[in-house]
Amino acid sequence: MSESSPEERLAALYFLRRVQVADLARTDRWIADAEQRAAEHARRRPPPPAPDWCVQYGMGGRAVRPAMVHTSECWVPGVSMEGVSRAQAIEALTRGGVPPCILCRPERELGVLD
The missing domain is CATH 1.20.5 (Single alpha-helices involved in coiled-coils or other helix-helix interfaces)
Structure with a gap:
């Protein structure tokens, strides 16, 4: 070559x-x-359906303990919320010790903590 x-x-x-x-x-x-x-x-x-329940986290996001459980219709200004299933919302309210929102009262719709 x-x-x-x-x-x-x-x-x-x-x-x-x-x-x-x-x-x-x-x-x-x-x-x-x-x-x-x-x-x-x-x-x-189409967009995914809105969740029926939400968990609110505090200033640290998911790194900290959840602050409250809400219905999806609840609107709290400036609050970061994450959609959860019915089972997760019930678990948070009953075993997780997460309090329900005093405005939307998710425990009534879920049938727990009455």
Whole structure:
């Protein structure tokens, strides 16, 4: 195999670079198309239903003990809440020692702590 001149090698490397740039541009178009399809799919999908119960956490978020159990209709300004299942809300109220909200009274709807 004969060795190519430095000019031939440089020309071959520039050719390789052009091919790779074209491949990268094509891949970027494929990614953009896939992202657009995923965004359209997400817009068509209905939002998940709101949870029936929520647990309020204090300033430390989930790192601290839950502060209160609420119904999903309860609105307390500036409070961070996380949706939970019926079983989780009952567990928090009965075994977890988490107090119910005095405004929305979730224990009545759940049938506990009456």
